[in-house]
Structures are given as C-alpha cells and as structure tokens.
C-alpha cells in the first residue's frame with residue numbers, strides 16, 4: 001500500500017496545527033503529532049481534536065487495533081522507547097557528531113511507524129497523511145527508511161512569535177494540575193529554535209525525498225500561493241484545501257493527536273497573523289532574540 005506522508009518538521013508553536021488543518025481535506029488526513037500516539041496508549045493524557053482523550057476516541061481505538069493486527073510482535077512501550085532513542089541519535093547524526101543509526105533496530109522501528117501510517121490511512125480511507133510530529137531526527141530516519149513516499153515540510157516562524165507562544169501562561173493539559181507551569185523561557189526556546197531549524201533546513205537540502213521550507217508568515221498572508229507551492233513541489237492535489245481556504249470554511253481536523261488546543265476550540269475561518277509577541281515580550285527579551293537568533297537563519301528566512 002503506497003501512501004504519501006507529509007512530515008512537518010521544525011519547532012513547536014510554528015503553525016503546524018494550522019497547516020495540518022488546512023491540508024485535512026478530501027483524500028488527505030491530518031494525524032497531528034503522531035509520535036505522541038504510542039505515549040497516549042501508554043497512559044500519557046493526549047487529546048484528540050474531537051475533544052476526547054486519545055484513549056477514549058473511537059477513531060484512534062480502531063487505528064490502534066489495526067496497528068496491532070499489522071504488527072503482531074508490537075510492544076508499544078518498547079516501540080516508544082526505541083523510537084525516541086533513535087530520533088535523538090538521528091538528531092546528533094544530522095549535527096555531524098555521529099553516523100545515522102543503522103541496523104535491525106532502526107528497520108523494525110521504521111516498519112512499525114509505517115504500519116501505523118497504514119493503519120491510520122485504512123481506518124480513514126485516505127492515501128495521504130499529514131504527520132505534524134515535527135521532530136527532525138525522527139523525520140530524517142523516516143525519509144531514509146520508510147517504504148512510503150515521505151515528503152518533508154520544514155515550517156518556520158519568526159523566533160519572537162515562537163518564543164512568546166512558549167513563554168505566555170497556558171492552561172494545563174488534561175490530567176495536569178492547575179498550578180503546573182507550562183511556560184518555557186525565551187532563552188531555552190531560542191536555543192531550540194536555532195538548533196532545530198538549522199537541522200531541519202539541512203535535512204531539506206540534503207534529503208533525496210521531496211522537501212521544502214515554508215514560512216508560517218507566508219502561509220497566513222498568502223495561503224493560496226503557499227498551498228500552490230506545496231502542490232507543485234510535493235506533487236499533490238490540494239484543490240479541496242485551496243477551495244476551503246478561499247471559501248473561509250472552518251479549518252479543523254476530525255481526529256488529530258495533540259497540537260494547539262486553542263486552534264481546536266476556536267476553528268480558524270479568517271487567517272490572521274499571530275503577532276502577539278509584539279505586546280507580550282519585554283524589551284530585554286526582544287533584545288535577547290535580536291542578539292541570540294542564528295544570523296544565517298535570520299537572513300535566509302528574512303526575520
């Protein structure tokens with residue numbers, strides 16, 4: 001079963017939920033952050049875009065049963081642990097410090113992810129999937145080893161917008177206490193932004209798979225031109241997605257794992273650039289961004 005897998009790579013809070021929701025039309029289903037699905041099965045409370053926890057969602061229950069039937073030796077805890085370790089090693093390999101992981105463990109892990117894609121596609125009756133996991137190492141391994149047609153979309157957003165989105169107070173996830181802070185410092189976010197966008201940019205330029213980089217700001221300001229670019233460069237038919245955006249239909253995925261809960265609760269119809277960082281970040285934080293953001297990336301992506 002040949003599937004097309006659109007893997008979004010980059011850092012969190014760069015607009016991947018919005019892009020996934022735009023693409024979730026016709027023969028294409030957005031799975032959300034699929035790497036969180038096995039963790040959801042193991043008890044980590046991850047929400048589906050239908051509003052249920054993944055473990056309570058009937059759609060994902062059907063996917064889970066199909067996945068297990070396609071992978072009779074599957075041990076979800078072991079799969080989750082190994083996939084995480086391999087993803088981290090692949091990240092180091094992209095950084096040039098070690099060789100890309102190889103051997104039986106990687107083959108088995110990628111086969112299990114492929115079987116999960118097949119289970120998700122057959123349950124939804126589609127042949128194109130969007131995987132918004134974003135982890136660059138994981139995407140590098142899938143680009144190398146998947147039996148499906150993997151396409152990479154490096155989604156990048158103004159680092160100040162990403163920093164504010166991580167820094168602002170956010171409601172706790174399901175199962176978390178009200179007092180738990182999910183806020184991340186600007187320093188930590190910029191460090192991650194520099195590293196992961198540099199590696200994602202390198203992956204896009206070196207992979208043999210179809211791949212491109214896309215700015216969040218262009219996606220919001222010029223959605224039709226951005227979708228047309230994806231169509232051309234990744235050989236897709238996005239006519240229903242483009243029509244939905246033009247008709248200002250609500251952009252929402254039926255059953256996507258994790259992602260931005262705000263977008264889920266208030267489906268977007270009018271695309272508006274989120275620039276709340278202009279009011280949210282302090283002068284010192286903006287100065288920190290100006291000094292510490294990778295200059296090459298800033299030039300290349302015009303930030």
Ligand SMILES: [Zn+2]
Nearest residue numbers: 048050057255
């Ligand atoms: Zn659901």
